[in-house]
Each structure stands twice: as structure tokens, then as C-alpha cells.
Amino acid sequence: xxxxxxxxxxxxxxxxxxxxxxxxxxxxxxxxxxxxxxxxxxxxxxxxxxxxxxxxxxxxxxxxxxxxxxxxxxxxxxxxxxxxxxxxxxxxxxxxxxxxxxxxxxxxxxxxxxxxx
Numbered sequence: 001x002x003x004x005x006x007x008x009x010x011x012x013x014x015x016x017x018x019x020x021x022x023x024x025x026x027x028x029x030x031x032x033x034x035x036x037x038x039x040x041x042x043x044x045x046x047x048x049x050x051x052x053x054x055x056x057x058x059x060x061x062x063x064x065x066x067x068x069x070x071x072x073x074x075x076x077x078x079x080x081x082x083x084x085x086x087x088x089x090x091x092x093x094x095x096x097x098x099x100x101x102x103x104x105x106x107x108x109x110x111x112x113x114x115x116x117x
Contacts, residue, residue, distance in 0.1 A: 001047035001083060010047070010083045019110040023092045023100060024067075026107035027085040044078035046071050049087040059093045063100075067092075070101040074108060084108075 001007060010016060010029040018027045048067055050060045067086055078084065092100060 001045045001085070006045070006083060007047055007049070007085055010085045017111045017114040019107045019114070020089075021103045021107055023089055023095050023103040024107065025087045025089065026104065026111050027087070028108075028111045029083045030079065030081065041080060043080060044075050044082045044084065046075060047083075047085045049085060050092075051088075053090050054088050055090075055093040063088050063092050066097045066100050067104065070097065070104050074105065078108075078112075 001010070011018075011027045013029055016027060016029045018025060020026070048064050050063050050067075052060070054060050054063055067088065071084075071086065086104065095103075
């Protein structure tokens with residue numbers, strides 16, 4: 001995802017769910033099963049939010065790279081039409097890739113259960 005409106009709709013819109021941990025917060029928005037338009041059929045999309053509170057530019061880029069790598073293994077398991085926004089908390093700056101991956105999997109599992117997916 002790259003558009004501000006898509007991020008806002010996923011974080012604040014209707015049909016959204018979220019789950020957080022010490023390291024990150026995962027927001028999701030599912031496609032409405034009754035819709036047959038192109039939006040409901042697109043592959044899952046992922047967006048990252050890593051603010052300056054996480055650290056300097058080098059630290060933020062490292063966190064983004066780690067989250068992208070962890071998410072690439074999980075994106076195929078998401079239902080079509082799902083949008084995911086991952087917001088990194090400041091504690092993610094000192095976390096290892098394994099810790100970020102475990103937190104991401106746990107949050108995704110919880111948020112998908114909330115949605116009934």
C-alpha cells in the first residue's frame with residue numbers, strides 16, 4: 001500500500017480489526033464477501049508505519065526491512081482482498097528478526113480470528 005487513504009481506511013475504517021504487542025500493532029481490513037468488484041478480488045496488500053519514535057533513519061530502515069522479510073512468508077496465507085497495516089512501536093528498534101516475526105505472527109493470528117477469517 002502506498003496511498004494515505006488506504007492506510008486511513010485500514011486503521012480507522014469500517015470492518016477493521018487490530019491487535020498489538022510490545023513490538024508492533026497490526027491493523028487489518030477484510031474484503032466484504034458480498035462484494036464482487038475488483039477491490040474484493042485483489043491480492044492481500046501490506047503497508048508499514050515506522051515513525052521517528054522508533055529511531056533514526058538507519059534504525060527505521062532496518063526495522064522496515066525485517067518486517068518486510070517476515071511478512072513476505074505470511075502474505076500468501078492471507079485471504080484475498082485483505083489490507084494489512086503494521087505499525088512498529090519504539091521497542092521494535094532493539095528487537096531481533098525472530099522476535100519481530102513471532103510478534104507479527106501472533107498479532108496476525110489474533111486479528112484474523114477477530115475477523116472470523
